[in-house]
Amino acid sequence: EVVLVESGGGLVQPGGSLRLSCQASGFTFDSYAMSWVRQAPGKGLEWVSSISGSGDNTYDTDSVKGRFTISRDNSKNTLDLQMNSLRAEDTALYYCAKQSLRRTEFDFWGQGTLVIVSS
Amino acid sequence: EIVLTQSPGTLSLSPGERATLSCRASQSISSGYLCWYQQRPGQAPRLLTYGASTRAAGVPDRFSGSGSGTDFTLTISRLEPEDFAVYYCQQYGNSPRVWTFGQGTRVEVK
Numbered sequence: 001e002v003v004l005v006e007s008g009g010g011l012v013q014p015g016g017s018l019r020l021s022c023q024a025s026g027f028t029f030d031s032y033a034m035s036w037v038r039q040a041p042g043k044g045l046e047w048v049s050s051i052s053g054s055g056d057n058t059y060d061t062d063s064v065k066g067r068f069t070i071s072r073d074n075s076k077n078t079l080d081l082q083m084n085s086l087r088a089e090d091t092a093l094y095y096c097a098k099q100s101l102r103r104t105e106f107d108f109w110g111q112g113t114l115v116i117v118s119s
Numbered sequence: 120e121i122v123l124t125q126s127p128g129t130l131s132l133s134p135g136e137r138a139t140l141s142c143r144a145s146q147s148i149s150s151g152y153l154c155w156y157q158q159r160p161g162q163a164p165r166l167l168t169y170g171a172s173t174r175a176a177g178v179p180d181r182f183s184g185s186g187s188g189t190d191f192t193l194t195i196s197r198l199e200p201e202d203f204a205v206y207y208c209q210q211y212g213n214s215p216r217v218w219t220f221g222q223g224t225r226v227e228v229k
Contacts, residue, residue: 035218037164045156045164045207047218059216095163104211105154106218107175109163 002026002108004096009113016086020113022079022096030054030074033099035106036081038092038115046092049081050099063089086117121145123208123221131229138195140224142208147188152211155184155193158223159204167206168193195226203228 008020020036035050049070050059058070069082079096093114097106122145132138142153150171156164166175168184171191181196195202208221 037218044223045158045209045220047220050216050218061217100169102151102169104152104218105166105169105209106156106164107166107169109165111163 002098004098004108004110006094006096006110006113009094009115011116011118012086013119014087014117016117017082017084018086018115020081020083020094020096020115022110024077024079024096024098027098029072029077032101033103034072034079035097035099036070036079037095037097037106037109038090039095039112040089040092043092048094051079083115086115088117091115091117120217121148121210121212121219123210123219125206125208125221125224127224128222129225129227131227132198133229134198134200136198138193138198138202138226140193140195140206140226142186142191142193142221144189144191144210148210148212150187150191152213153184153186153191154209155182156207156209157202157204158207159201164207198226202226 003025005023036048051070055072067085071080093112095112096110098108100107124143126141153171154169155167158164172184205223205225
């Protein structure tokens with residue numbers, strides 16, 4: 001059974017930093033690309049960042065480029081998101097999502113970790 | 120950048136009725152790159168269909184996806200109580216590599 005468990009969310013001031021983590025189990029982690037997808041309170045889904053199975057290739061949405069860094073440790077089956085220079089508009093529930101082998105969709109999701117950026 | 124527009128914003132129906140949800144892309148996309156998710160209140164999204172029309176594992180056959188080019192549809196043949204939720208379409212773009220969601224359609228009890 002695929003299980004994704006996020007952690008690391010919390011309240012942070014504008015301009016601050018936070019590191020999110022996702023512990024994965026139930027599948028061959030390094031065979032799959034992984035992503036972070038966020039959802040602002042009461043709003044829709046927004047893709048944030050993706051990383052290939054090997055970790056060699058990363059992709060980010062424009063609004064987080066230069067501020068967020070996605071990474072993975074295949075020896076520990078973990079996915080991370082380092083978030084710097086946080087803004088109020090980064091406030092959201094952040095989901096860790098496994099991509100299918102096709103890489104075009106997200107076939108399993110965690111329950112999310114909440115990030116609140118506020119003074 | 121491709122924009123996905125879902126309609127209607129809210130669909131008010133009764134259990135047992137048929138639901139038809141639309142997802143329109145701002146330019147033609149490969150049907151292989153279009154999928155649908157269901158999100159129940161307080162829950163994470165769940166993949167329903169991918170490749171426009173292939174149901175994900177464990178998804179009931181009352182859910183069906185169709186479409187091509189710029190117009191895609193998710194149909195729920197007979198609404199069950201657990202189907203009242205928000206539905207999102209999503210497309211994958213490979214140059215640049217991005218994953219884009221529609222704004223969602225809420226299916227609510229009439």
